[in-house]
Amino acid sequence: MSDISAYYTDTSRGMSRMRLWIFGIPLLVLTYLVYIFFAFHGPQVIADANGENGRILMADMVSYKVHVTRDNNSGAVEVAVEGERKGRYPEGQSPDWVQTGDQTVVDLGSGYLVTLSGTSDVRFDIPGYGTITASATRSGGVEARFPEGPVPDWINVARNRVAITTPEGRVNITRSKTEIMRYFPGWELFFFTLDSKYYGMSPGTLAAAAFGGEAGAIWSDVWNNQVWRHKEVFWALFETVLMAFLGTAGAAMIALPVAFLAARNFAPLGVFRQVTRRIFDFLRGVDGLIWTVVLSRAYGPGPLTGTLAIMLTDTGTFGKLFSEALENVDAKQIEGVRSTGAGAFARARFGVIPQLIPVLLSQILYYMESNTRSATVIGAITGGGIGLLLTQAIITQKDWEEVTYYIVLIVMMVFAMDSLSGWLRRRLIKGS
Amino acid sequence: MTDITASSAARQADVTTLYLSEMRLRRLYSGAGVLIFVLLLVAGFLTANDRNAGGFLNGLPHIFDFPADVMSEAWEKAYDLPALLWQYFPSLIETINIAGAATLIGALIGGMLSLLVTRGLAPAPWAIWPIRRVLDIFRAVPEIVIALILIFILGGGPIPAMIAIAVHTTGALGKLFSEVAENAPQGPLEGLRSVGAGWTQRMLFGIVPQVAPNWLSYALLRFEINIRASAILGFVGAGGLGYDLRNAMSWGPGKFDEAAAIFILLFVTIVTVDQLGGSLRNRLTKGAKA
Structure with missing residues (x-):
């Protein structure tokens, strides 16, 4: 009887302890997250979040805009993709929705019509709202007349600036210039810029031209595209992969021999072992960020700096991993090799390395893939590779389609490295 | 013959x-x-x-120029080093918090998703393939990409870094967690099913207790990695120690003592977290030493 009651108290105590865990852990997690929310100024961040930025970003990722810009002093009009110098239409050429002549008529579609006349007069017909007329002078600012009634919130009026945002396009009038922006889906000029003779050709015509012996010229026009800079972008991608490859391979080659000194079964002298291990810990502990900062002072921007930073950090990581693997090798194989009268080097080569190879290779390949990602970040800091291009494109805050392009390339690069390392792992390590 | x-x-x-x-x-x-x-x-x-x-x-002869500059300046101003360490302590806490919160959120979401993509456990087998691809993409996108875009929308600070690291952590842990869950014995599940437990209850009481030590050990390893990521993301404007380091670095000579203080804090933190995490992981996977 007393036995049962003892069991009962035991069990119920166990149950209540379990209940404490089951309810206590989620409570702790929740408390921590609430603390983080306020420690990171969550309410303020939510209040300040710039939804407009997000919308521009999303729209820009999948579309491009063509700027029609009129200089309000000289009256000169120019049409350019994204308003960039390199995307400018040559003199006398314009897309079919822009009519040039005495006055410039820009058809934004759906009846939205902008007429530019004189040097600084603007007339904007908006279906369902009316006609806005404006003229800009250097002395008087921007004078605009709107249809009767209150000015809607998609029109922003100030003394020196009128900004009109419609679903079909945007019109910005300032004292110095009038700018009309129309959005189109897709990435314009991705293959050919306007000065290429292949611009606007259909894929069929292009293919015919390519088979007609112009393949080289076509490729060169794409490769040297000045707006999308494919050449620079692919070089940058290559640099990033190079950093990862050289850094990982170099680290592995340094770490492997040194790891013998840190393994208990190969370095009986404790002092040696401790020193080597502390060096590995130091290399690892300093971390890629600090190595990058330190090395970029000596080597300046470029892939070499990133390579060396990855190499130093990973020598520490590999040293630790390899020495642990070395401590786990089977001593019998080494003994077998020793029985044939092999020296220390031959014992390592034929007794140890064959046992280690699967472990080493899979770790090295895993790090190669992970370092491709690190190299992107390190590139952003040292100024090399795709990371730099990406940060530059994001900092300018307007070329989001380029940002998207880089992101797609980076993700494809990581996927490619991932499948390459997976394939190599399967090829080189049989039976795994 | x-x-x-x-x-x-x-x-x-x-x-x-x-x-x-x-x-x-x-x-x-x-x-x-x-x-x-x-x-x-x-x-x-x-x-x-x-x-x-x-x-x-x-460059080889100049490798030690910069460390030497930093050290000599830090040595000259050694008297205020403790004050500087104290001054940057809140940033250190922020760096750790970024990593901690990101690991926690990543582990929670990754844990849930991992059960959805494990063969034999998934409630909707058709969803396995798409969710796995989502996890792959989460894993493949470098943190800096997400961080920079979020900085554009949300402004600088720790939250973009936290979300960026959490996304990557979700992808990485989701995959590892699912591999662990796949190998868990299915007996308890059948027992729970026989008493009429729903899917959530079966997972919560049949799988999670079995995989908890391994999951925890992977999450700890991820935390060690995330501390580094959080420091490095700070350097591109996402708060914490990395951000302070960049400011001190771009100032150049004159603030090298501050850079030295940040280096020390970072180094000590990384080594401590590595050591603690390593021994905890050992205990979790191999059991406590009797």
Whole structure:
């Protein structure tokens, strides 16, 4: 009887302890997250979040805009993709929705019509709202007349600036210039810029031209595209992969021999072992960020700096991993090799390395893939590779389609490295 | 009788030559492989050297210039180093919090998703493939990409970094967690099913207790990695120690004592977290030492 009651108290105590865990852990997690929310100024961040930025970003990722810009002093009009110098239409050429002549008529579609006349007069017909007329002078600012009634919130009026945002396009009038922006889906000029003779050709015509012996010229026009800079972008991608490859391979080659000194079964002298291990810990502990900062002072921007930073950090990581693997090798194989009268080097080569190879290779390949990602970040800091291009494109805050392009390339690069390392792992390590 | 011995001797000779020729071929292949590898390495190194602002050999004597500058300045102003360490302590806490919160959120979401993509546990087998691809993409996108975009929308600070790291952590842990869950014995599940437990209850009481030690150990390893990521993301404007380090660095000489203080804090934190995490993980996976 007393036995049962003892069991009962035991069990119920166990149950209540379990209940404490089951309810206590989620409570702790929740408390921590609430603390983080306020420690990171969550309410303020939510209040300040710039939804407009997000919308521009999303729209820009999948579309491009063509700027029609009129200089309000000289009256000169120019049409350019994204308003960039390199995307400018040559003199006398314009897309079919822009009519040039005495006055410039820009058809934004759906009846939205902008007429530019004189040097600084603007007339904007908006279906369902009316006609806005404006003229800009250097002395008087921007004078605009709107249809009767209150000015809607998609029109922003100030003394020196009128900004009109419609679903079909945007019109910005300032004292110095009038700018009309129309959005189109897709990435314009991705293959050919306007000065290429292949611009606007259909894929069929292009293919015919390519088979007609112009393949080289076509490729060169794409490769040297000045707006999308494919050449620079692919070089940058290559640099990033190079950093990862050289850094990982170099680290592995340094770490492997040194790891013998840190393994208990190969370095009986404790002092040696401790020193080597502390060096590995130091290399690892300093971390890629600090190595990058330190090395970029000596080597300046470029892939070499990133390579060396990855190499130093990973020598520490590999040293630790390899020495642990070395401590786990089977001593019998080494003994077998020793029985044939092999020296220390031959014992390592034929007794140890064959046992280690699967472990080493899979770790090295895993790090190669992970370092491709690190190299992107390190590139952003040292100024090399795709990371730099990406940060530059994001900092300018307007070329989001380029940002998207880089992101797609980076993700494809990581996927490619991932499948390459997976394939190599399967090829080189049989039976795994 | 003699006939047989003779032929077997001949066969043995055959086998020997065959073996030797195969060995030669293998050695040739691995030799060629090594040669290609070395060539790639050398060519790659030369390319990297070429495209870098400073060459390897030219820069070699200057490697210690910067650490020496930092150390000498820190040494001169050693008296205020403790004050600086104290001054940057809140940033350190922020860096740790970014990593901690990101690991926690990543582990929670990754844990849930991992059960959805584990064969045999998933409530909707058709959803396994798409969710796995989502996890792959989460894993493949470098943190800096998400962080920079979120900084554009949300402004600088720790939250973009936290979300960016959490996304990557979700992808990484989701995959590892699912591998662990796949190997968990299914007995408890059947027991729970027999008493009428729903899917959530089966997972919560049948799977999670079994996989908890391994999951926790992976999450700890991720936390160690995330501390580094959180420091590095700070450098591109996402708060914490990295951000302070960039400010001190771009100031140049005169603030090297502050850089030194940040270096020390970072180093000590990383080593401590690594050591603590390592021993905790050991205890979790191999059990406490009796």
